[in-house]
Amino acid sequence: MVLINSYSMENQRFDIVEENYHHIFQLLCQIKLSKEKLELIKSKFKDNINSLRRYENIDDMKELLKILEKRCVIGHDNIVKLYDIVETVDDASKQKIGKHLTNQSFWLSKIPSTPINLAFCQDTQMCSTIPEFSLSVEVTDYISSNIKRYWQNFARALQIIQEKEIDRIEEFDGNKTKKCLEIFVHEANFQRLSNPYGTLLNALEVIKRRDIKEHVESLLMASFKRS
Incomplete structure (x- = not known):
C-alpha cells in the first residue's frame, strides 16, 4: 500500500485565507441594516439555525454570522452561503465585499479541500472496493481527551452528524466526543x-x-506506514 500525502498547503497561503475571511466577517458586521432587512437575511437561514429560540434572539x-459558523454553514473554506447574504445588502457594500469573496474563491482554489489524500493503489487503477474506515484506539482516545x-463544534464540523444526533449525544452520560467519533x-x-x-x-x-490535527495526522501517518 502506498500512502500519498497531498496536504502540502503553505502556512502563508492558509493565513491569507483566514485573514481575508475575517475581513469579510468584519465588513458584514459593519453594514447598517434595517430590522426588515435583517429579518429577510435571517429567513434565508431559518432551516440551518434549526432553533426557534436562537432564531428569534438574533x-x-x-x-447571525456566529451562529452560522457554529452550524458550519459558513467558514473560511465555506463561503457559498455568504453570497446569499451579500446579494441582500446595499450596492456599495456588495461591491466591496464581493471583491474579497472573489479573492477568497481564488485562494481556496489553490488549497486542497481536504488535508490528506489517501491512495491505496500504486498505479492509476482504482481499487474496486473502498476499505472499511476505522480509527485506532490511540487516535480516538487522543481526540476525545482533548x-x-x-x-x-467538532460534531458539526464533521458535517455528517445530524442535529438530532447531537441532541441525543447531549443526553449521553459518557464521553461525548468519543460518541461523536463512533457515529462519524x-x-x-x-455513506462510503x-x-x-x-x-x-x-x-x-x-x-x-490545529495542534490536535497535527498530532492526529502524525498518528495516522505512522499507522499507515506500519500497514
Missing part, C-alpha cells in the same frame, strides 16, 4: 466517504485545533 449581523467541552465512523462507512481521514482532519482545522 438581533444583529454579528450574532476536545472535551467543544464536542458540539459509522456514517462514513454507511471517499476520504474520511481528510474529513476528520479538516474538522479539527475548522474548530481551530
Whole structure:
C-alpha cells in the first residue's frame, strides 16, 4: 500500500485565507441594516439555525454570522452561503465585499479541500472496493481527551452528524466526543466517504485545533506506514 500525502498547503497561503475571511466577517458586521432587512437575511437561514429560540434572539449581523459558523454553514473554506447574504445588502457594500469573496474563491482554489489524500493503489487503477474506515484506539482516545467541552463544534464540523444526533449525544452520560467519533465512523462507512481521514482532519482545522490535527495526522501517518 502506498500512502500519498497531498496536504502540502503553505502556512502563508492558509493565513491569507483566514485573514481575508475575517475581513469579510468584519465588513458584514459593519453594514447598517434595517430590522426588515435583517429579518429577510435571517429567513434565508431559518432551516440551518434549526432553533426557534436562537432564531428569534438574533438581533444583529454579528450574532447571525456566529451562529452560522457554529452550524458550519459558513467558514473560511465555506463561503457559498455568504453570497446569499451579500446579494441582500446595499450596492456599495456588495461591491466591496464581493471583491474579497472573489479573492477568497481564488485562494481556496489553490488549497486542497481536504488535508490528506489517501491512495491505496500504486498505479492509476482504482481499487474496486473502498476499505472499511476505522480509527485506532490511540487516535480516538487522543481526540476525545482533548476536545472535551467543544464536542458540539467538532460534531458539526464533521458535517455528517445530524442535529438530532447531537441532541441525543447531549443526553449521553459518557464521553461525548468519543460518541461523536463512533457515529462519524459509522456514517462514513454507511455513506462510503471517499476520504474520511481528510474529513476528520479538516474538522479539527475548522474548530481551530490545529495542534490536535497535527498530532492526529502524525498518528495516522505512522499507522499507515506500519500497514
